[in-house]
Amino acid sequence: MPRPELIETRERFVFFGTQSTRWKDNDAWGHVNNAVYNSWIDTAITNHLWSVFPEFGSSQVxxxxxxxxxxxxxxxxxxxxxxxxFRVEHLGNSSMRCCVGVFEGTQTTASAWGHMVHVWIDRQTNQSVQIPGAIREELRKAELRLA
Structure with missing residues (x-):
């Protein structure tokens, strides 16, 4: 398997959070199962969204x-x-791409990294909508201008 050209490091992220492994996270090979990384990435993004958008759970969008x-x-x-x-890599009209690096303890090189694309929708119609202005401004604070 070819190694990735770019290895993510801490300085390429804007906001940070912590999570802990659990015994059940280990797989038969003695390391954390790949599905758990998806959960960590999703949790990091959701936690950031909750911090800038507290009404997230009851919002129409x-x-x-x-x-x-x-x-x-x-x-x-x-x-x-x-x-x-956590960082925002792209803010579109109705979508955003967020990147999350997963670091063990104080290590500066990520053990894994990933992105999620989210589309903003109207909860009632399931149709895509523009990212609300106030949320967009908060998400801009998480953008990292990469060279």
Whole structure:
């Protein structure tokens, strides 16, 4: 399997959060199962959205996942403290792509990283809508201008 050209590091993320591994996260090979990384990435994005959009749960306009991708670089084994780095890579009219790096403890190189594309929809009609202005402004604060 070819190694990724770019390995994500902490300085490429804007906001950080912590999560912990659980015994049940380990798989038969003794490291955290790949599905758990998707959960960590989803949780990091959701936590950030809740922090900038507290009425998220009752809003008429919500983001729904349209795409997810994870790249693995190094295994993590339980027990471990996980730090997730968050950034917004793209803000479209009605969609956004957020990237999350998964770091073990204080390591500066990500063990894995991934992105999720969310489309904002009207909860009633399931039709895509523009990202609300106030939320867009908050999400812009998480954009990292990468060279």
């Amino acid at each position: 919500i983001p729904v996942a349209a795409e997810t991708k994870v790249t693995f670089h190094a295994p993590i084994c339980h027990p471990a403290q996980i730090v997730t780095g």
